[in-house]
Amino acid sequence: MPGLITSAATGRDRTRSRAMRHTRSTGADMSTELTALVSAMDTARQQLTGPGAPWELEQRTINGVELRCYKQAPGTLRDAIDSGRTHGDRICVSYEDERYTFDAFFEAADRLANHLVSNCGVHRGDRVAIAMRNYPEWMMTFVAAVSIGAIVVPLNSWGKTEELCYGIQDSGSRIVVCDSQRLELIRDALPELDCKAILVRGGDAGDERVEPWSVSQQQAAKHPEVEISPGDLAIIMYTSGTTGKPKGAASTHFAVAQALYNFEFHAAQSAMANMPTIEKMLGSGFDSATLLAVPLFHVSGCYAIFLGNLRGGRKTCIMYKWDPARALEIIESERITVFTGVPTMTMALLEHPNFASTDTSSLFALGAGGTACPPHLTDLIYSKLPDAYPGTGYGMTETNATGSSCTGAAFRLRPNAAGNLSPIVEVRTVNENGEALPAGETGELYLRSPTNVQRYWNLPEASAATFIDGWVATGDIGHVDDLGFLYVVDRVKDMVIRGGENIYPVEVEGVLLTHPAVHEATVFGVPHQRWGEELMASVYLGEDVASEEELRTFLGEHLAAFKVPARILISSGELPKNATGKVLKKAIRDAYLAQS
Template sequence: MPQPVVTLHQDVVAELTGPGGDFELEQVTVGGLEFRAFKRAPANLGDFFAEAGSAFGERVLLVQEGREHTIGELLGAARRLAASLRDEFAVAAGDRVGIVMRNRPEYLVSLFAVARAGAVAVLFNSRGSAAELRAATDDVPCSVVIADEPRAGRLAEGGCAVPVVVVRESGGPGGPLDYAALAGTDRREAEPVPVDRDAPAWILFTSGTSGRAKGAVLTQRNVGNMIANMRFLKESGIELNSRLHGVPADVLRKHLPPPVSLLVYPLFHVSGLSVLMTALLNGGRTVGLRRWDPVEAGRLMIAHRVTLLSAPPLALHDLLSLPDAAEVLGGLVQIGAGGQATPPGLARRMSESAPDAAQGGGWGMTETVATVCSIAGPLVQARPGAAGRVIPIMDVRAVNEEGLVLSSGGTGELEVRGVLVMSGYWGLPEATKAAFDGEWYRTGDLGHVDAEGFVHVIDRITDMVISGGENIYCAEVEKVLSLVDDFVEVAVFGVPDLRLGERTIAAIRPRAGAPTSQEEVKALVGEALADYKVPSEVVFLAEPFPRTATGKVLKAELRAAFLTGAT
């Protein structure tokens, strides 16, 4: 009798990660705690980028707006920019350098340059308003910020107090703080600056439930093990399929087409960085978009023979709705939704339109460099509905409201520990402490772990909406609306949406006789926050909101009333 897929996968994992295996694990001590880590994980990002340049320097890494950019070209510019950061702004190891721009070649150069300088890349939300960028740059101060012209304008509007290196849309030099001058071919090239494994590498922003953006500090060790895990997931998948189908693993590797990914996510997202790292690991290329446009995305996928696609359900829905969807998706080897759970109907449509592409997915968060568990190929069929199997360097448990650790299958808040968990939130020791249950990170997600290590995510405990792959924190939108005197009560919540995954609803009880207008409410939010945080619909209620005995608004009742048309 053939060995079941799940136990066969476990055997593969044990062999690859055991003593002498290609992905051998070791015990490491971080902050006084013991964790499992990949023994051969990259020591730091600077080393990893340099190794990619040595192995694949002549290969195209990015195709953007009709131009091809090789790894060698981008790394060469990065070495010059790193020298300029040192010479012009005295950037040294451990200093923070902000990056805020749309996806473009200069973003990659800046990311590589910061690593070359031994500094910390602070990846600000390029979609943030002037006020949001001011708050973020105040919370995580930088020696210098590198921005494209539109974001440089927002930084100036918000009163950013640090120097801003400007990437001009025309690409030409225009002054001493212009990117083109600082990365120009007349500049010297910087030598790599060594950094410790537990030094910060990236600071990415995530808001939790409070609404105020927090900078999650990801260390060199975090990111190095994320990269090693990507290698592990690829090789374990090849080995599993080899054993299932009786085909030598080397034969499968030879038949894998060159990895070509459509870069849907912005690079300030951990999902966008994951797509970039996948390309660097494999000598693959990414195809960039100036902004999301499903027709243009489909054209690029056909023209560049995209083989890997990870995108929010919003983008996948748009691509599946194209009249030539079968041709657009026909070259895919793997497809998966990221940023939020895949709606069952969307998974079915992906199978119908891309029958030859293996579906993949996982569960993680910014604070864990995107990954806690993963699932792809045969495991998807073996455990439909699971978020993934816990990866070898992480642990997951479910805890009830009393803090009791539940046995296998028990539903509670999912907590995680391991070498991928961030070191904390920058400058926020109390928020960091609140995010952890001892050495376990509280995810805010409700679910359970079965006896075979598969994680099942049921719902979010945190009050957050994920729309089109973007996190929208209800408290943040409510704070803006609560400043309006004519609004007695406000509540923001999410409802299911086929295209977006979820959409945001604002419920408002206005004062008697006060004028009410959906457009005015949306404009208020749009003036203060990023455009994707503007509610898709506003409902005005005459009666007081339902509340608990302690005064908390019962959003579940508001949501149910909205869905049944009672509001």
């Protein structure tokens, strides 16, 4: 490879080379293995969804649309959550040196629920906002609000005063449960917002509109009985807001309950199709425990980890903040079996200098979602953890994280795919005019399922543009192949048209990330007088060394010339990201244009 590579980069390259040799050694059998896997997954699906099976399917008419649903799924989110009450004295949540059993967790949540109704006047349909970093009290507040028929409003804990106040005001939240850092950002606005705060892990409230969490815990541990219907709203979850104001995706109890049940279907289906790996996991002797390193205000942290573990009786270990060295310490001390993060977090964990000296014998399952996986991630995972059970998937806030799943052998055999579709999900692709394309053709993805949100809160025009006859217009470009694997190519708004040629930045980013010196990369389009748009890139190299020309030459060896960025900007620090770990492409593009 041309150019200068530091010893650290060379080490990374050697690791990848070993993994790629392993991949190549089994390459001749991959087609046969893939055919067998697809057959096993189809068989599992038929067995799990047939008449009388746990995930039996049925047709239901919802808002005038015929949808496939899980017949035996809980009718409400409260019903789904209450299944966690059966796990008794098992450890539910750990945070630093704190431990909460399932009994203690639900007792605290019930005390808060009683307080919200008896002393705060919260009724069915009222909104209760949560504005804090990942704490056990975040989870307890969520359960308490759901149990009394209130609508939970998770707010971005990375947000500043304007964004937090916007979420409270837009949702009409009467109560916000927050930590001291968020309280200081919104305290002065509480009177104008007509909102009261419950302060978690703070000192004296010092304000008539603020009371400490401890007051709620003086109530009896019994939540009031409130009737909840499946069609009632359960959550208003705001989008990340990387462009414009965040939009509140409003989900019903029924939709979220179906989504949770769907996660469990995919887990069962994948287990049946990956029995040798599952048997090794079960034979390890470690109880299931998940490291929570992603935000709870995001669907992956809230649904796939928190609520999934709550229902399944599995331990959730909360990190104070993301740090790969600290994550390795927790994996060793808590015997973590499952780690889920965006790809950059997974790579940082596996490539950390302390990984080799840390006891990671409990770690089997690795999740890498939220954004496209770099091409070399699969090789990296298996080089570090040969018996790994990795996975990714596709979903969005507007579908309650439901779409497709790619776990175990599927992740290894189809590393560029977002997985197989859920049985309750329909997909189609459309052209720029919204017209349906033939099966297999690439276009904007439309998804339809019972998990889709109802609407954007207070935004009828945006709702009409996104939610169409039961379909969600995702804004993502992709297709489904003849084996039923979904591929997500890029975002519609990110596609660059250079001289009439369509360029998907995620493809170029993927190649850039295979260069051993590149730790982070983003690719975007800028106006160009001749071509209409020109391609640009920004990369972060960490302590490694590579020149712009070396990187452009490298890309030219793997891509058509028109896909090679005109400029590759080498950043002196990590690329800016939002709270879920996604690179802020628009912010980088805007900063470049402002300096041009």
